Amino acid sequence: MANCAIVGINWGDEGKGRMVDYLTNHFDVVVRYQGGGNAGHTVVNDRGTFALHLLPSGIFREGVVNILGNGVALDCENLLAEMNTLRAAGVSITPENLKISDRASLLLPWHRELDGLEEARLADKKYGSTKQGIAPFYSDKYQKKTVMAGELLHPQHLKEHLADLLEWKNLTLQKVYGAKGYxxxxxxxxxxxxxxxxKPYITNTTAFLRDAQKAGKSILFEAQLGALRDLDYGIYPYTTSSNSVAAYAPVGSGLPTAKLDEVVGVVKAYSSCVGEGSFVCEMFGEEGQKLRDAGA
Known part of the structure; x- marks a missing residue:
């Protein structure tokens, strides 16, 4: 079976989650390769309706291994809430069917706070962030000032690293924004x-994906948001802060040698997107409500 990437053609909100859920019957592994918890993939099945923000949409299929790749903004707080919600609905989540890259970086509490503080500072010039900390997170990652998930397995090192980052981050929070800090x-x-x-889910997912590839397993790569939100090729600066195009799938998944055999683009009959800002226009009144009702 071929390797396939599923990408939104618009600004997100196209229904990729349903498409991933539908197609996972034909794949062995599903990988989220970028983004964080700032948008949701809605999946409707016999267990109910679920808005997945971090978990790959293949989590409902038995026998499918789901991976959060190194390109993901790993928000443990939201991930844990999501896992608990699915478990309450009878979905099994174990280290066998969910694996988290040890090279994924952690989204920390200050990332969310900084996101809100900067949007407030920008006022009527804001970018339209969903305030989930994504831009500050990726900014820190490119500055080499994030904590990798694998560091959670080394508590003393983690404590020392957090202390160093804390000293640096409090300078921004306190001196620039007048916040309390941590x-x-x-x-x-x-x-x-x-x-x-x-922690039990954190592992070397690159090694796992290499072995899966050698064994002839098929891999489905799941993007978040849409191509027009891509940091390099989208409506900059009203984009997300990662690369949502299919070409980034091998890099963000942890398997840079992967070859994409197919790309499925999901398009919506009418455009909508999360967040706010100068790019977004919102339709009010009876016509807008009819569209919302038709599109659920």
Whole structure:
């Protein structure tokens, strides 16, 4: 079976989650390769209606391995809530069917706070962020100032790394935005509350994907948002902060040698997108409501 990437053609909101859920019957592995919890993939099945923000949409299919790749903004707090919601609906989530790259970086509490503070500072010039911390997260990643998921497995090193980052980040929070900032105890408590439960799922997903490829397994690569939100090729600066086009799938998945045999583009009959900002126009009144009702 071929390797396939599923990408939104618009600005997101095209229904990629349903398409991934539908196609996973034909694939062995589903990988999320970029983005964070700033948009949702809605899946409707016999268990109910679910808005997945981080979990790959193949999580409902038995026998399918789901992977969060190194290109993902790993928000342990939201991921844990999502896992608990699905488990309550009878969905099995174990380290056998969910694997998290040890090279994925953690989205920390200050990323969300900085996102909101900067949008507030921009006022009527804001970019339309969903305020889930995505832009500050990727900014820190490119500055080499994030914590990798694999560091959770080394507590003493993690504590020292967090202390270093905290000193740097508080300078921005306190001196630029006048915010309170964080203490190391607060950060460690957050890690203990949300990240400890995620640790059993963290592994070398590159090695797993290499083995899967050698064994002839088929891989489905799941993008978040749409191509027109791509950082390099989208409606800059009203884009997301990662690359949502299919070409990034091998890099963000953890298998840079992967060859894409097929790309499925999902298009919506009418455009809609999450967030706000100067690019977005919103339709009000009876016509707008009819579209919302028709599109659910």
């Amino acid at each position: 203490t190391l105890d607060e950060l460690l408590a957050w890690v203990d509350k949300y990240c400890e439960a995620v």
